[in-house]
Amino acid sequence: MKTLQIKTAQNVNIKFTLASVFQRLSAFLIDNIIKFAYLYFIFEFFNFSSLENALNGDSWDIKAIEALVLMPITFYSLYSEILLNGQTLGKKLLNLKVINVDGFKPSTTDFIIRWFLRIIDFNLFSLLLVYIASLGLSDEYILLVLLFLFGKLIGFFLILFTNKGQRFGDIIANTIVIYLKDEVKFSETILEEIKDSYKPTYPSVVKLSDNDARIIKETFNNAAKFNDYNTLIKLRSKILEVTEIKSVHKSDKEFIDTVLKDYNYYTQSM
Structure with missing residues (x-):
């Protein structure tokens, strides 16, 4: 598997294992199975013909209901990655997991960009079809099939041949997809010893992810060891x-140490 070493803004090297194209394809297939299961459930258990009769065939109302029914599928990957911290169910x-190229959790804007650009990565055929139709070549079936396959495979080939395994949406959003092959150790690296009587100071630390906390801890330990005050200030x-915390600590070391302890307090008690 490909690995990627990232130098964070705090000059700490973090190594990640990139997800392979086949892992990402498998996750994509699982997500699509979930989407098809949703559609099957909706059309199997809801009587849309009765609904159409009740609306007296009003095309606008019918289209609005169809759009409403399809909305969970249309935005599935977007809201999943936002709500599940960079992951869909697949x-x-x-x-x-999706992270940004600095190793931290992507912003909501990053997730929106990579979701929107799926139209190029996987659905370019829709755009090409409009263009081909405008040229009056709708009878060129072989050409249409080739364009369809090409449009669907753009994301696949980009993931396969780019250095960081990025499809077009990843490149523009500055995100990568990593494989959490060592999930236990991944969590253990962020643990801090806290007493039962510990009182947290910053509830907003829950905005951080495990990966954020891991990077913060590694950077903090490295900077504290060598008295690298510039790195502590940047961190x-x-x-x-990221957290929008209002700090009550004047010392960088005390603040960061408290953030790590608070993160462990809130995540361990959930």
Whole structure:
């Protein structure tokens, strides 16, 4: 498997295992099975013909209901990755996760960009079909089939041949997909010893992910060991930016140490 070493803004090298194209394809297939299961359930157990009769064949109302029914499928990967911290159900089952190229959790904007650009990665045929139709070549069936396959495989080939395994949406959103092959150790690296009587200071630390906390801890330990105050200042600024915490600590070391302990307090008690 490909590995990628990232130097964070705090000059700490973090190594990730990139998800292979076949792992991502498997997750994609699982997600599509879930989508088809949803459609099957909807059309099997809801009587749309009765609904159409009740609406007296009003085409606008029918189209609105169809759009409403399809909305969970249309936005599936977007809301899944936002709500599940960079994972769809398929990715979660296969221990895959979307992160940004700095190793932190992508922003909501990043998730929107990579979701929207699926139209190029997997659905370019829709755009090409409109263009071909405008040229009056709708009878060229072989050409249409080839364009369909080409449009569907763009994302596949980009993941296969780019250095970081990025499809077009990943490249523009600055995201990568990693394989959490060692999930136990991944969590253990962020553990902090806290007493039962410990009182947390910053509830907003729950905005961080396990991966964020791991990077913060590694960066903090490295900077504290060598008294690298510039890195501590940068790290503190990044934490404040991500969590929107109002710090009550003047010392960078005390602040970051408290953030790590608070993160462990809230995540272990959930």
